[in-house]
Amino acid sequence: KQWYQRRVAITAGIASPGYPRHYNNYPDSTDCGIVILAEEGQQILLEFSYIYIEYSKTCDYDYVKVYDGLDKNAPLLATLCGRKTREDLRELKLSEWISSGNAMYILFHSDSYVNDRGYSADYTIANTCNKPTIENSYISPTEETVNYQESYSVTCMAGYTTYPSDPMVCQKDGTFDVTVACISKSGYKFCLE
Numbered sequence: 001k002q003w004y005q006r007r008v009a010i011t012a013g014i015a016s017p018g019y020p021r022h023y024n025n026y027p028d029s030t031d032c033g034i035v036i037l038a039e040e041g042q043q044i045l046l047e048f049s050y051i052y053i054e055y056s057k058t059c060d061y062d063y064v065k066v067y068d069g070l071d072k073n074a075p076l077l078a079t080l081c082g083r084k085t086r087e088d089l090r091e092l093k094l095s096e097w098i099s100s101g102n103a104m105y106i107l108f109h110s111d112s113y114v115n116d117r118g119y120s121a122d123y124t125i126a127n128t129c130n131k132p133t134i135e136n137s138y139i140s141p142t143e144e145t146v147n148y149q150e151s152y153s154v155t156c157m158a159g160y161t162t163y164p165s166d167p168m169v170c171q172k173d174g175t176f177d178v179t180v181a182c183i184s185k186s187g188y189k190f191c192l193e
Contacts, residue, residue: 016053016064016108016118026062026118030110035070038102038125043148045124045172046097046104048080048089052117054110055082064119066097067105074105083116098126098148127174136160136182146170156182 017032018025036044046066054062059081067074077097089095097104108119126148131139138155146152151167160182168176 013120013122014106015120019118019120026108026110026115028110028112028115030108032108033071034106036104036106036123037070038099040102041128041145042102043126043128044099044102044104045126045148046099046106047086047122047124048084048095049086049120049122050117051080051082051084051089051119053081053083053119054114054116061113062110062116063108065107065109067107068099069101069105070103071105072107074103080119100147124172126172129168129170129174129176132168132176132180134180134182137162148172152176154180154182159185161185 014034014036016026017030018027036046038044051064053064059079061081063079063081065072065076065080066078068077069075078094080094084092084094086095104123106121128145128147129150129152131144131146132152132154134154136157137160138157140153140155148170151169153167154162156162163181163183164178166178166180168178168180171177
């Protein structure tokens with residue numbers, strides 16, 4: 001059996017076929033592909049809630065694979081199987097996957113033998129952040145946009161100090177976690193909101 005879905009939404013959930021029934025609920029001999037597609041300049045953040053998929057050391061029998069693109073010809077980000085809760089996945093640093101562009105492909109495969117509950121995951125569309133304009137500063141990197149969780153560093157010109165001195169990290173909504181300014185060292189008092 002083969003299924004294919006195409007998803008376009010800001011935030012949504014995906015799951016293996018048959019979810020959320022109990023033990024032995026995904027069908028035998030199945031390939032189910034889901035394409036998550038965002039607009040240009042956006043990324044996809046995928047977080048698994050749990051994975052209950054037949055275990056094998058190399059995940060050869062049943063598995064879920066995450067690809068960084070439109071199909072299984074794109075770079076492989078992860079191959080997952082076995083029984084893992086959200087906490088297990090976070091501890092193993094296997095819970096979150098981020099696309100480099102605006103597409104992600106998730107492939108669920110089952111063989112003709114052992115079944116389990118499957119998987120459940122949520123995805124969020126993350127925006128990129130535009131390079132800020134800050135007077136009296138040098139900003140790196142020089143690219144005009146950065147992706148979710150990437151950052152810009154601000155270095156002020158001579159005679160100015162950076163406030164706050166933290167890098168500006170891109171958030172899911174396309175904004176930065178902090179607002180940085182270059183403040184004159186000449187004794188003026190500034191109030192920053």
